[in-house]
Amino acid sequence: DAGVIQSPRHEVTEMGQEVTLRCKPISGHNSLFWYRQTMMRGLELLIYFNNNVPIDDSGMPEDRFSAKMPNASFSTLKIQPSEPRDSAVYFCASVGTNSNQPQHFGDGTRLSIL
Amino acid sequence: QKEVEQNSGPLSVPEGAIASLNCTYSDRGSQSFFWYRQYSGKSPELIMFIYSNGDKEDGRFTAQLNKASQYVSLLIRDSQPSDSATYLCAVSHSGGSNYKLTFGKGTLLTVNP
Numbered sequence: 001d002a003g004v005i006q007s008p009r010h011e012v013t014e015m016g017q018e019v020t021l022r023c024k025p026i027s028g029h030n031s032l033f034w035y036r037q038t039m040m041r042g043l044e045l046l047i048y049f050n051n052n053v054p055i056d057d058s059g060m061p062e063d064r065f066s067a068k069m070p071n072a073s074f075s076t077l078k079i080q081p082s083e084p085r086d087s088a089v090y091f092c093a094s095v096g097t098n099s100n101q102p103q104h105f106g107d108g109t110r111l112s113i114l
Numbered sequence: 115q116k117e118v119e120q121n122s123g124p125l126s127v128p129e130g131a132i133a134s135l136n137c138t139y140s141d142r143g144s145q146s147f148f149w150y151r152q153y154s155g156k157s158p159e160l161i162m163f164i165y166s167n168g169d170k171e172d173g174r175f176t177a178q179l180n181k182a183s184q185y186v187s188l189l190i191r192d193s194q195p196s197d198s199a200t201y202l203c204a205v206s207h208s209g210g211s212n213y214k215l216t217f218g219k220g221t222l223l224t225v226n227p
Binding site: 105 | 148156157158159160163202214215216217218219220
């Protein structure tokens with residue numbers, strides 16, 4: 001089975017540019033999570049969806065961040081405008097309805113804002 | 115603010131020794147507890163989960179949970195150099211991982227040959 005697929009793997013862009021990160025969850029999984037990982041703050045949950053509906057976006061740092069899940073097989077996390085402090089590794093994870101299953105993480109997107 | 119605390123380490127143990135990783139959490143309503151391993155530059159992967167007080171063993175790994183003390187630990191027996199990684203403790207308010215997880219910042223473990 002294909003795992004969680006994220007793109008791009010690496011993104012380097014200049015401050016002020018729009019950044020779009022993409023995630024394809026594992027087929028059949030109905031919950032999707034976006035995380036950000038930095039050395040200072042560790043792994044933080046930004047937002048999660050159940051059945052394509054955003055359930056909790058309290059971790060989204062500010063209005064510059066937005067996330068969508070238009071269908072069960074695709075989600076985006078957008079930063080506009082980007083700032084250097086947004087530099088981090090962004091992970092997407094998905095899990096199915098069986099609560100005993102782990103969240104499966106994608107390989108992450110390493111984002112650098114210059 | 116629900117918090118999960120871990121010693122950042124690094125924790126260094128010789129090959130073959132027992133490595134003990136500890137985690138405390140602030141939310142008494144937490145029900146599910148997970149240990150993830152993350153190799154440098156890689157994504158987290160689940161190695162253990164525990165829901166009930168007591169011990170849960172899986173091969174060389176044992177998770178221990180004490181809800182009264184709000185404490186969860188991971189023991190790694192016969193540590194191997196391949197166990198060298200950052201170990202993340204995660205806590206869920208619900209009875210599974212399809213709810214949001216709060217992660218600790220992780221403990222870096224180094225197993226010396």
